[in-house]
Amino acid sequence: MQEAQGRHDPAVAAFLGALEAAVTAYAADGSEERRAAVRVFDRCRRLTGAASTATALPQPVCAILPDALAVARDGRRPALRRGVAAAFAALAPRLQWRPRASATDPAFRDAHANAMLLGPGGIEAREDVQIGATLMAPNTLYPNHSHPPEEVYLALTPGEWWNARMDWTDPGPDGLIYNPPGIIHAMRSGRSAFLAIWLLPV
Ligand SMILES: [Fe+2]
Numbered sequence: 001m002q003e004a005q006g007r008h009d010p011a012v013a014a015f016l017g018a019l020e021a022a023v024t025a026y027a028a029d030g031s032e033e034r035r036a037a038v039r040v041f042d043r044c045r046r047l048t049g050a051a052s053t054a055t056a057l058p059q060p061v062c063a064i065l066p067d068a069l070a071v072a073r074d075g076r077r078p079a080l081r082r083g084v085a086a087a088f089a090a091l092a093p094r095l096q097w098r099p100r101a102s103a104t105d106p107a108f109r110d111a112h113a114n115a116m117l118l119g120p121g122g123i124e125a126r127e128d129v130q131i132g133a134t135l136m137a138p139n140t141l142y143p144n145h146s147h148p149p150e151e152v153y154l155a156l157t158p159g160e161w162w163n164a165r166m167d168w169t170d171p172g173p174d175g176l177i178y179n180p181p182g183i184i185h186a187m188r189s190g191r192s193a194f195l196a197i198w199l200l201p202v
Contacts, residue, residue: 006048012124015087015117016044019131019197022080023154026176033152033178039201040129040152049118049126057096059113064137065092068193072156078173084197085156088133094123097135100145111137119202128202134187136194142187149200153177153187156195161187 008016020041027034069092071077072085097113112134116122119130130149136142136159153161154176160168161177163185171177179185187196 008044008048009051009124011087011090012118015084015091016041016131018080018083018087019154019199022084023152023176023199025080026154026174027152031178032150032180033176036150036152036178036201037199040131040199043128043201044118044131047126047128049122049124052094052121052123052125054096054121056094057098059097059099060110061113061135061137062097064193065135065195068135068157068195071158071192072195077156081154081156081173084154085195088117088156088195088197091117091123095133096121100142102145108140108143111140112142117197119200130198130200130202132198134194134196134198136187136189138189138191138193140189140194144184144186146182146184147200148182149202150181151179151185152199153179154197154199156197157189157192159187159189159194159196161185 023037069089073082095115097115099109103109114134116132118124155171160170162168163179163183
């Protein structure tokens with residue numbers, strides 16, 4: 001095993017710790033989502049990416065981030081998810097939020113944004129994993145898309161996911177969403193602001 005090269009930024013390390021605790025608690029032994037998540041967290045243990053010097057890049061939808069964090073940190077939400085939300089909130093002032101490059105519809109463009117925490121352009125820049133967040137206004141559909149790496153989603157607020165082998169699904173308080181490599185998938189918010197974390201072993 002390679003030696004870790006440097007230490008994660010303390011706030012990044014706290015976020016990774018909270019995220020791994022939550023994801024491994026919700027991913028059944030032997031499941032595809034557990035295998036994918038283990039790949040991501042093992043890589044994060046072995047290597048540390050370069051610290052970003054970029055400054056925060058807000059988008060119109062960031063106006064609802066406090067609402068999303070309030071929902072995510074509501075005391076009725078599961079403690080492990082609230083732990084991820086708290087660690088995420090500590091990193092939020094450093095995030096570079098961006099709409100999807102292909103988002104041409106102005107209403108959708110202003111109603112969502114993605115931010116990379118660990119990965120290309122992230123707070124910790126690296127090429128072997130992507131751990132990021134999607135923020136959406138209420139009643140927003142994030143349209144069909146696909147990408148070669150498999151993907152695990154941890155919902156921090158209510159929301160629904162769809163993929164080509166799964167009907168629209170709310171993962172609920174104990175669930176995760178898993179998208180196999182290359183599958184077409186989508187997600188949508190309901191009545192509340194939407195915040196979810198995604199993990200991809202690249
Ligand atoms: Fe995706």
